[in-house]
Amino acid sequence: MIAALRKVRTFAGGHSGWIGLVLLAAVILIVVLAPLFGLPDPVRNNLRGRFVPPSFNFLDLTRYPLGGDHLGRDLFSRIVYGGRVSLAIGALAVGLGGVIGVIVGLFAGFYKGWVDRVLMRLVDVQLSIPLMLLALLVVAALGPSLQNLIIVLALTSWVRYARVVRGQVLAVREREFVQSAYAIGVGNLRIIFVHILPNVLTPVLVIATLELARVIILEAGMSFLGLGVQPPWPSWGRMLAEGRNYMGTYPEVSVYPGLALFITALAVNLSGDWLRDRLDPKLR
Amino acid sequence: MVTTISKLAGAAPGSWRSLTVAAWLGASLAGALASSASAETLTIALSSTVNTLDPTQAQVVGTDVSVAAHLYSPLVARGPDGKLYGVLAESWQPEGDAAWLFNLKPGVTFPGGEPLDAEAVKWNIDRIRNPETKSRNRAWFDPVSEVEVVSPTQVRIKTKGPYPTLPDQLSMIFFLSPEWMKTHNPATEAYGTGPYTLKQFVAGDRLILAPNDKAVLEKPTFDEVSMRVVPEASARVAGILAGELDLAFDLPLEDVERIKKSGRADAGWVPSSRSMVVRMNTLKAPLAGNTKLRQALNYAVDKEGMVEALLGGLGTVSQCQIMTPAYFGFNKDLKPYPYDPAKAKQLLKEAGVTTPLKIDLEVPLNRYFMASEIGQIVAGQLQDVGVEATIKEMDFGAWVKTYAGRDMGQMALLGQAWPTLDADGMLSLYAAANPTAYFDDKPFDEALKAGRGTTDPAKRLEAYKTATARMCEEAPVIFLFAQPFTYGTSKKITWKARGGDWVRATDVVKK
Numbered sequence: 005m006i007a008a009l010r011k012v013r014t015f016a017g018g019h020s021g022w023i024g025l026v027l028l029a030a031v032i033l034i035v036v037l038a039p040l041f042g043l044p045d046p047v048r049n050n051l052r053g054r055f056v057p058p059s060f061n062f063l064d065l066t067r068y069p070l071g072g073d074h075l076g077r078d079l080f081s082r083i084v085y086g087g088r089v090s091l092a093i094g095a096l097a098v099g100l101g102g103v104i105g106v107i108v109g110l111f112a113g114f115y116k117g118w119v120d121r122v123l124m125r126l127v128d129v130q131l132s133i134p135l136m137l138l139a140l141l142v143v144a145a146l147g148p149s150l151q152n153l154i155i156v157l158a159l160t161s162w163v164r165y166a167r168v169v170r171g172q173v174l175a176v177r178e179r180e181f182v183q184s185a186y187a188i189g190v191g192n193l194r195i196i197f198v199h200i201l202p203n204v205l206t207p208v209l210v211i212a213t214l215e216l217a218r219v220i221i222l223e224a225g226m227s228f229l230g231l232g233v234q235p236p237w238p239s240w241g242r243m244l245a246e247g248r249n250y251m252g253t254y255p256e257v258s259v260y261p262g263l264a265l266f267i268t269a270l271a272v273n274l275s276g277d278w279l280r281d282r283l284d285p286k287l288r
Numbered sequence: 289m290v291t292t293i294s295k296l297a298g299a300a301p302g303s304w305r306s307l308t309v310a311a312w313l314g315a316s317l318a319g320a321l322a323s324s325a326s327a328e329t330l331t332i333a334l335s336s337t338v339n340t341l342d343p344t345q346a347q348v349v350g351t352d353v354s355v356a357a358h359l360y361s362p363l364v365a366r367g368p369d370g371k372l373y374g375v376l377a378e379s380w381q382p383e384g385d386a387a388w389l390f391n392l393k394p395g396v397t398f399p400g401g402e403p404l405d406a407e408a409v410k411w412n413i414d415r416i417r418n419p420e421t422k423s424r425n426r427a428w429f430d431p432v433s434e435v436e437v438v439s440p441t442q443v444r445i446k447t448k449g450p451y452p453t454l455p456d457q458l459s460m461i462f463f464l465s466p467e468w469m470k471t472h473n474p475a476t477e478a479y480g481t482g483p484y485t486l487k488q489f490v491a492g493d494r495l496i497l498a499p500n501d502k503a504v505l506e507k508p509t510f511d512e513v514s515m516r517v518v519p520e521a522s523a524r525v526a527g528i529l530a531g532e533l534d535l536a537f538d539l540p541l542e543d544v545e546r547i548k549k550s551g552r553a554d555a556g557w558v559p560s561s562r563s564m565v566v567r568m569n570t571l572k573a574p575l576a577g578n579t580k581l582r583q584a585l586n587y588a589v590d591k592e593g594m595v596e597a598l599l600g601g602l603g604t605v606s607q608c609q610i611m612t613p614a615y616f617g618f619n620k621d622l623k624p625y626p627y628d629p630a631k632a633k634q635l636l637k638e639a640g641v642t643t644p645l646k647i648d649l650e651v652p653l654n655r656y657f658m659a660s661e662i663g664q665i666v667a668g669q670l671q672d673v674g675v676e677a678t679i680k681e682m683d684f685g686a687w688v689k690t691y692a693g694r695d696m697g698q699m700a701l702l703g704q705a706w707p708t709l710d711a712d713g714m715l716s717l718y719a720a721a722n723p724t725a726y727f728d729d730k731p732f733d734e735a736l737k738a739g740r741g742t743t744d745p746a747k748r749l750e751a752y753k754t755a756t757a758r759m760c761e762e763a764p765v766i767f768l769f770a771q772p773f774t775y776g777t778s779k780k781i782t783w784k785a786r787g788g789d790w791v792r793a794t795d796v797v798k799k
């Protein structure tokens with residue numbers, strides 16, 4: 005089974021990786037350069053423009069290329085600006101989670117003993133709680149806001165880094181250059197951050213890309229449930245939720261943000277796979 | 289495919305139950321052919337969950353009180369035409385200014401044979417009045433001084449002063465058996481004289497009723513009434529279209545047309561008695577003591593445009609009062625604040641407000657029709673005159689806690705109705721003594737008091753005219769519109785639509 009999958013991957017592998025990278029670059033470019041396109045205001049209501057049919061004319065962005073939503077806002081503009089929100093939250097959450105996770109992993113792996121046991125039990129506890137449930141509880145308790153959302157998403161993602169980094173550190177700390185640094189009296193913190201850290205960053209990068217896709221989807225779920233981004237600001241999950249009452253009558257209101265979410269998650273995943281294949285010697 | 293879509297559509301913000309519903313809908317649609325109900329079963333979708341079966345604790349008309357109306361009997365009930373008719377009561381009349389006399393129908397008994405007579409009526413009302421019962425409806429009986437048994441079929445309710453709306457309030461009071469209550473819990477069990485008996489109650493999911501063969505007051509017309517809790521609007525639409533549900537409410541307006549066109553089911557709307565408003569906390573800065581600011585916000589919102597675009601013209605703009613013309617005490621002389629952003633800006637200046645003014649707008653979800661949309665439009669229009677409203681969407685249950693706990697934010701979107709369709713109940717929501725009034729105005733309270741102090745309809749109208757005019761001018765809310773009440777029915781029934789929230793199997797006629 006796995007072998008068969010591997011075959012498919014090696015056949016399409018080179019290409020799918022590039023497709024992912026190109027898609028991801030395109031998404032990031034569009035989202036980052038959004039203000040330069042002269043898009044209509046994504047939050048300004050225009051009741052006369054409710055459910056305007058799409059013109060698919062992407063050359064004249066004032067003509068509702070993807071149509072208007074239930075409050076007459078330009079759907080394309082909302083998807084682009086919603087992507088800013090979704091991707092920014094994703095990147096910040098992954099970054100924050102990564103920093104916490106890497107530090108925990110470094111200390112657990114380096115000091116071993118009781119530090120390791122305590123930190124790894126913490127990881128186990130975290131892993132035993134369903135992530136969505138944890139996120140819902142925390143946001144419900146603290147109230148929905150952008151900061152809380154980012155903190156919660158980071159909270160759900162640090163454990164993966166911690167586990168992997170700890171494993172790497174256990175191996176690296178026995179290597180000769182670490183031993184010799186220790187022998188000449190280099191301090192523990194310096195060994196950890198200057199000598200070990202650079203050698204464990206490769207898998208961290210791979211995890212980060214895979215986490216990014218997961219966190220973007222989780223954010224969409226939270227926003228869908230009304231616990232994420234507050235209106236009138238769009239995020240993809242929020243747009244899906246807002247469109248669901250019109251699924252039967254105007255499906256495009258939720259279909260297009262769904263497509264954007266799908267394409268981005270796919271692109272990030274493909275890029276992550278590609279990166280892992282390139283960096284992980286065991287898979288080469 | 290249908291299953292997938294309804295599953296997607298079924299998940300709702302802030303509610304775990306919706307997941308169950310989605311799963312239920314998916315499963316039941318798959319088995320729709322198999323479970324296609326016989327003509328004698330009536331399946332009703334309730335838009336929110338049934339909290340209790342106990343009629344003394346019931347407060348939400350659309351769910352708890354309606355369920356109680358199937359299981360128990362009231363003295364009087366309100367028909368779809370808005371008029372009261374006797375159920376347990378044969379007739380009733382006021383005796384002077386301080387009492388009401390009710391003549392009861394003889395020979396009514398509970399299933400076990402004990403009589404539902406004047407004695408039982410007194411026991412029930414006294415029980416509600418007793419603070420230890422912690423009945424949510426106790427406040428309605430504050431003006432009542434004594435319940436007197438005249439004969440087994442006559443009961444006199446003495447009041448501390450005139451209480452013109454007592455019969456209206458009694459339409460929401462149902463009678464329990466004193467004997468049965470000694471050993472049973474009415475919150476999860478039922479034992480009444482209503483047209484149906486309880487067959488099954490799964491909290492948060494469904495309620496199944498069977499006919500009560502011993503009912504003499506109102507006869508059952510269906511072999512089974514099944515009430516399902518379907519909080520998600522799109523799931524209710526799917527259920528109606530699939531023939532899975534016979535009666536559902538609060539459907540999105542776009543879907544009303546779609547259902548009609550489909551030919552598979554029917555849908556429609558009636559003007560409701562519920563007025564949507566943006567509550568302003570007039571006890572909190574910056575809205576406290578600043579009438580001009582509150583008026584400015586009223587000028588800033590385009591009610592007409594909202595009804596036109598969002599509701600497809602199906603709502604009616606509030607006439608600067610929270611009552612619709614269906615209410616006793618409606619003031620037809622009042623006109624809505626026109627949409628006039630320039631005037632709003634000028635008033636803001638006069639009010640001494642520095643713009644942009646930052647203000648919070650709380651929007652409770654899953655309770656009011658299109659709440660999220662209305663909230664965003666209001667915020668957008670306030671923005672145009674320099675008031676930056678930050679929207680805070682939250683689950684209705686969580687929001688109500690702060691609202692009832694005298695801790696509402698600066699502004700909140702809210703829909704208000706009073707089931708008796710009388711100014712006394714509706715306007716009392718803004719009497720300073722009410723914990724959820726967020727409004728403290730002497731002239732308004734005086735007018736309300738005057739209205740309550742007499743049973744003469746002309747004098748009462750006069751008093752409520754003063755009260756509504758005062759409320760319009762003081763503007764403790766942004767008056768929006770009366771929302772339309774939408775419903776869908778299957779092909780096999782017709783429903784006598786009413787603007788209120790009552791859900792009664794007796795209003796349903798088999799085709």
